[in-house]
Amino acid sequence: MPGLFEFIVLSLTLVVSLVVSLAITVPLTGALVRLRANYNPKALQLDPEGNVNVHTGPIVTxxxxxxxxxxxxxxxxxxxKGLMPTGVATLVMTGFAIAALDSKRLASHGRIDPPDVGILATLVYGIFGMLVALPAAIVTYRSIVTPYRLPWFRPLYSLRILLTPTERRKPxxxxxxPGLLTAQVLHISYTVVILRSLRTLLLAGxxxxxxxxxxxxxxxxxxxVIICPLEVMTTKLAIQRNHSAAEYNSVEQEVEDDAIEAPEYAEYSGQEEDVIGLRHExxxxxGFADCAKRIIDEEGWQALxxxxxxxxxxAIASAAAAASQYQGTMVGSD
Structure with a gap:
């Protein structure tokens, strides 16, 4: 019975932690995603037909x-917005962490902390975790920036709005x-190979x-200086939907929208504007390089x-957590 009691206490603790965490982080994450996703070019742009496009997103700095x-x-x-996919992803990844790694903490943003192993193993582990969590991250980002109202308990209906027919047929x-995996792999590689190596060199002892x-x-x-641009590009690339039309390039964008018929937030709030502006599909x-170049050319390097x-x-919180971990290890060894 002690084992059952501990399991119940741990489960309740995780549930309470999840509720409190989501209540605080979801609005903050939503504002961050919108700020980085907002498309606001510095000058007039030409649409694919060569016409002047005067549409810009709101200037929110x-x-x-x-x-x-x-x-x-x-x-x-x-x-x-984004509460349900964030909650589901966190529960799934936390359950995996408890079952496979004996973790007692919530997964962060749909991911779990890597085990304390070598750099190469940690890199492989981080990339694997990224691949598992990537679809959930894409759905979460899109659910945050979409102007449509998504019901919380109708996931199939919501996915029909967030994903294109091509993405639903071929997940x-x-x-x-284009560019999304490159941005994610570069982010993980820098964090694991560079920062983890320096952390071990400076803090272990x-x-x-x-x-x-x-x-x-x-x-x-x-x-x-390195990580923030990767996070901004990841946000902009994750909300870029994939279509199938032979007349377009490798991203294969369709001419028409996906015949979405759903109420928008503006219809309920009486507002005549969207929260952010999005790049035309x-x-x-x-790709990764094209994304970086066009952000700088169109929106300015400050957008990164x-x-x-x-x-x-x-980063500061990560450094503090690492120092606490090494101090705890030294105390335990004594």
Missing amino acids: SFFGMLRRVYRIEGWAGLY WVLYLT DSFSSVKFGIYVLIEMLST KDPYL YRAWWVTMLA
């Missing part, structure tokens, strides 16, 4: 400004979204050094560093 804009236009329901096409810890924190903070990013301070805070 701050994280909290986007949070206020979401609440003003879409209300509380808009703040919690593996999600992995072929018989005694804790505040100087070495300060150096590692500085390295984590400077890594924002007829003019997609063709939207909400950079969020990435930096996450």
